[in-house]
Amino acid sequence: EAGVTQSPTHLIKTRGQQATLRCSPISGHTSVYWYQQALGLGLQFLLWYDEGEERNRGNFPPRFSGRQFPNYSSELNVNALELEDSALYLCASSPVATGELFFGEGSRLTVL
Template sequence: EAGVTQSPTHLIKTRGQQATLRCSPISGHTSVYWYQQALGLGLQFLLWYDEGEERNRGNFPPRFSGRQFPNYSSELNVNALELEDSALYLCASSLEGWSDTQYFGPGTRLTVL
């Protein structure tokens, strides 16, 4: 069974640009979660999508947004990039929604210059 996949592996952008990160959940999983792992800040919850809807978001500004597609894959968009957005972005999926175990993908390393 394939795990959670993310693309691209690495992404380099300049300040002010937009970044789009993609995630495909484990087959059969309907919930997708996004986390930011920035140096010195640890792992912080960004967004949770389930059945195509945003269900919860962490303490991040609105320029962090995303969506979930009918096939349950998801993308995370970061607008007006700032230097401090440089981080590893991890996607996770779960089978039964918010109360179930989350399985993670390999992450996308975003570097903002």
């Protein structure tokens, strides 16, 4: 069974640009979560999607947004990139509302 897949693996952008990160959940999982892991910091909750709807949002500015598609895949958009947005962005999927998260390998975003 395929795990959670994320793309791209690495992404380099400059300040002010936009970044789009993509995630495909495990087959049968309807919930997708996004986390930010900055260097030396823990996982910070960004967004939670379930059945195509945004269910919860972490303490991040509105320039962090995303969506979930009918096939349950998801994308995370970060607008007006700032240097401090440089981090590993992790996507996780979960069976229906169990809180049990299965993570992808992450997308490493570097903002120059």
